[in-house]
Amino acid sequence: GEDVEQSLFLSVREGDSSVxxxxxxxSSSTYLYWYKQEPGAGLQLLTYIFSNMxxxxxxxxxxxxxxKDKHLSLRIADTQTGDSAIYFCAERGQTGANNLFFxxxxxxxxxx
Amino acid sequence: xxxxxxxxxxKVTEKGKDVELRCDPISGHTALYWYRQSLGQGLEFLIYFQxxxxxxxxxxxxxxxxxxxxxxxxxxxxxxRTQQExxxxxxxxxxxxxxxxEQYFxxxxxxxxx
Numbered sequence: 001g002e003d004v005e006q007s008l009f010l011s012v013r014e015g016d017s018s019v020x021x022x023x024x025x026x027s028s029s030t031y032l033y034w035y036k037q038e039p040g041a042g043l044q045l046l047t048y049i050f051s052n053m054x055x056x057x058x059x060x061x062x063x064x065x066x067x068k069d070k071h072l073s074l075r076i077a078d079t080q081t082g083d084s085a086i087y088f089c090a091e092r093g094q095t096g097a098n099n100l101f102f103x104x105x106x107x108x109x110x111x112x
Numbered sequence: 113x114x115x116x117x118x119x120x121x122x123k124v125t126e127k128g129k130d131v132e133l134r135c136d137p138i139s140g141h142t143a144l145y146w147y148r149q150s151l152g153q154g155l156e157f158l159i160y161f162q163x164x165x166x167x168x169x170x171x172x173x174x175x176x177x178x179x180x181x182x183x184x185x186x187x188x189x190x191x192x193r194t195q196q197e198x199x200x201x202x203x204x205x206x207x208x209x210x211x212x213x214e215q216y217f218x219x220x221x222x223x224x225x226x
Binding site: 035045088100101103104 | 115145147153154155168171203205214215216218219220
């Protein structure tokens with residue numbers, strides 16, 4: 001079955017860039033997503049990228065997709081303390097798949 | 113507008129008891145999902161409802177787990193004879209028709225089985 005992997009922890013200093021990485025195994029993935037989960041809250045969709053794209057930028061967020069290596073990354077520029085949260089990578093398999101497959105989440109800690 | 117709501121926010125139960133978790137999706141959303149989030153693990157898909165179609169139950173871990181969606185809106189996830197390994201955060205998400213695959217999540221119910 002599908003497998004999505006992320007490192008569990010990342011610490012960065014306020015103002016620096018954060019890069020959160022994700023690898024997946026399903027080569028038929030159609031969409032890939034980044035979700036943010038703040039303490040005590042549900043997951044919030046940050047951004048997504050279609051599998052035929054290799055980059056998407058949205059304000060401070062840049063998503064890079066290397067489909068050959070099945071590698072997805074999320075770069076947060078000028079990281080702020082409010083960015084501290086758990087970030088989940090998720091992929092939707094082939095068209096018609098009912099659900100998303102999520103990674104374990106990366107806990108980002110921003111140090112003031 | 114109102115987001116996805118779930119109740120209760122926390123539930124502590126004794127091993128062997130049954131529990132019911134409730135999800136109120138965003139009004140008008142046709143699809144509804146249940147996921148389970150265990151400590152240190154990603155979200156595990158449990159079940160999916162889409163309109164009047166038969167639900168996709170492929171993620172339910174055992175026959176102790178069941179879910180219903182009444183009137184195409186509110187959903188209840190029931191866990192019978194709870195076990196300690198059922199302790200997790202249970203997340204509900206809903207999705208509008210025709211909107212790519214953007215799922216909107218509720219805050220979750222934290223279930224602790226003692």
